[in-house]
Amino acid sequence: MATISIKKEEQSIEKMIKVENLEKHYGNNHVLKGINLTINRGEVVALIGSSGSGKSTLLRCLNRLETISTGKITIDDICLNESTKNISMIRQEVGMVFQQFNLFPHMTVIDNVMIGPIQVLKRKKEEVEKEALELLKKVGLADKRDMYPAKLSGGQQQRVAIARSLAMKPKIMLFDEPTSALDPELVGEVLNVMKQLAFEGMTMVVVTHEMGFAQDVADRVVYLNDGKIVEDGDPKMVLRNPKSDQLKSFLRLVKFE
Amino acid sequence: MLDFSLVQNFIPFMVKAAWITLLLSVISIVAGLILGLFVALMKISKYKILVWIADLYLWVIRGTPLLVQLFLVYFGLPQIGIEFSPFTSAAIALGINAGAYIAEIYRGGILAVSKGQIEAAEALGMKYPTIMKKIILPQALKVSIPSLGNQAIIMLKDSSLASLVTVSELMMVSQRYASTNYAFIEFYIVAALFYLLMTTLFTFILNKIEKRMAVSEQ
Numbered sequence: 001m002a003t004i005s006i007k008k009e010e011q012s013i014e015k016m017i018k019v020e021n022l023e024k025h026y027g028n029n030h031v032l033k034g035i036n037l038t039i040n041r042g043e044v045v046a047l048i049g050s051s052g053s054g055k056s057t058l059l060r061c062l063n064r065l066e067t068i069s070t071g072k073i074t075i076d077d078i079c080l081n082e083s084t085k086n087i088s089m090i091r092q093e094v095g096m097v098f099q100q101f102n103l104f105p106h107m108t109v110i111d112n113v114m115i116g117p118i119q120v121l122k123r124k125k126e127e128v129e130k131e132a133l134e135l136l137k138k139v140g141l142a143d144k145r146d147m148y149p150a151k152l153s154g155g156q157q158q159r160v161a162i163a164r165s166l167a168m169k170p171k172i173m174l175f176d177e178p179t180s181a182l183d184p185e186l187v188g189e190v191l192n193v194m195k196q197l198a199f200e201g202m203t204m205v206v207v208t209h210e211m212g213f214a215q216d217v218a219d220r221v222v223y224l225n226d227g228k229i230v231e232d233g234d235p236k237m238v239l240r241n242p243k244s245d246q247l248k249s250f251l252r253l254v255k256f257e
Numbered sequence: 258m259l260d261f262s263l264v265q266n267f268i269p270f271m272v273k274a275a276w277i278t279l280l281l282s283v284i285s286i287v288a289g290l291i292l293g294l295f296v297a298l299m300k301i302s303k304y305k306i307l308v309w310i311a312d313l314y315l316w317v318i319r320g321t322p323l324l325v326q327l328f329l330v331y332f333g334l335p336q337i338g339i340e341f342s343p344f345t346s347a348a349i350a351l352g353i354n355a356g357a358y359i360a361e362i363y364r365g366g367i368l369a370v371s372k373g374q375i376e377a378a379e380a381l382g383m384k385y386p387t388i389m390k391k392i393i394l395p396q397a398l399k400v401s402i403p404s405l406g407n408q409a410i411i412m413l414k415d416s417s418l419a420s421l422v423t424v425s426e427l428m429m430v431s432q433r434y435a436s437t438n439y440a441f442i443e444f445y446i447v448a449a450l451f452y453l454l455m456t457t458l459f460t461f462i463l464n465k466i467e468k469r470m471a472v473s474e475q
Contacts, residue, residue, distance in 0.1 A: 063380055065376055094380075095380070096377075098376065098380075102373040102376065103377075104378075106395045107473075116383075120381060120383055120387075
């Protein structure tokens with residue numbers, strides 16, 4: 001009886017991501033030191049921390065762009081550290097947006113958005129094209145469909161990159177400092193798209209230096225320092241009333257007041 | 258005294274010989290482009306055995322003269338029962354030779370594609386063959402074009418070595434007429450002009466290709 005009720009409870013929360021005792025070494029460099037983290041469906045989690053804290057590495061472990069040394073990651077009931085077959089399953093469910101956009105420069109905007117469904121899901125171009133155009137509308141760039149990425153501003157490129165990820169209909173979106181490479185005046189347009197996604201209920205993990213975004217949009221803020229999770233909780237609590245000295249000094253450094 | 262009117266009567270034959278030069282060059286360039294691609298892919302493979310085979314090939318081909326390779330194919334292979342026509346021998350030797358240089362050109366282009374491109378493709382769930390075909394090679398090819406053009410021009414000129422295995426290409430024919438007419442300067446200058454015309458044609462075509470591929474940068 002007891003086990004059944006626990007199971008029920010677990011299902012109702014619906015865990016999307018579960019990281020257990022994750023360790024990551026780069027040679028002698030111990031980057032992640034026993035990370036435990038559970039993220040529920042629809043949650044928007046901001047990962048913050050100074051550079052070298054391991055936040056990007058943690059994010060990249062979630063879709064296996066980084067191998068893990070020990071520990072276990074479960075994404076939507078798929079275990080990540082077993083076989084290469086799982087890796088491609090995971091990657092189809094987890095979208096990722098990069099700091100440097102990484103659009104494919106030899107393809108037009110719409111081809112960038114269509115390539116995932118066509119090449120990975122083996123879907124027909126005609127039906128994908130309609131969806132791709134919808135996504136471009138959603139990020140406000142339908143009129144740029146036939147342009148090459150080099151002609152777009154950084155903010156526009158990043159919005160195309162988000163559309164490209166969404167074309168795979170992922171259940172989770174990972175953002176690795178999505179606005180860090182942008183000119184200040186272009187940050188807002190990207191954050192707005194992300195806000196909209198959050199509003200629609202997408203499960204999101206965002207490595208960010210945008211404390212304003214973390215406070216206003218995230219459901220949870222996770223602060224990493226030296227490969228460990230130091231604080232984890234409601235954004236207002238974590239950012240307004242930091243408990244640890246490390247987070248206090250970090251927030252002072254990023255001038256978040 | 259120089260007498261270019263002498264050459265006039267032989268122009269049709271020289272045009273025909275130049276055509277053979279062009280044909281030989283184009284065939285061996287195409288062979289080199291295909292062979293080079295496989296060798297480049299082997300060289301960046303994670304399978305050590307493929308890397309070794311590619312390394313051995315590059316080491317031998319780049320470390321020995323083209324003429325030796327050509328003689329081994331034309332004079333050497335018949336000794337062990339494998340015989341090709343002069344033209345085929347020359348095409349094989351030139352193609353194998355060019356493959357080595359072209360492989361390195363491709364490899365340079367592949368390494369120039371940023372790691373972020375591969376990660377973005379991986380994050381979408383693409384597998385290695387698709388990433389190579391759709392993401393890396395198109396970009397690598399584009400940066401390789403100027404060097405490939407250079408290689409094509411080198412090969413067009415190197416094809417003159419085929420005259421030494423009795424292929425009736427431009428050099429062979431010019432040599433014959435030059436000595437029978439005792440008009441070396443005249444025939445060799447005309448031969449040089451033919452080569453110049455063909456390399457100019459190559460350069461022209463390459464510029465066109467380069468312009469077309471640059472469309473994504475506009």
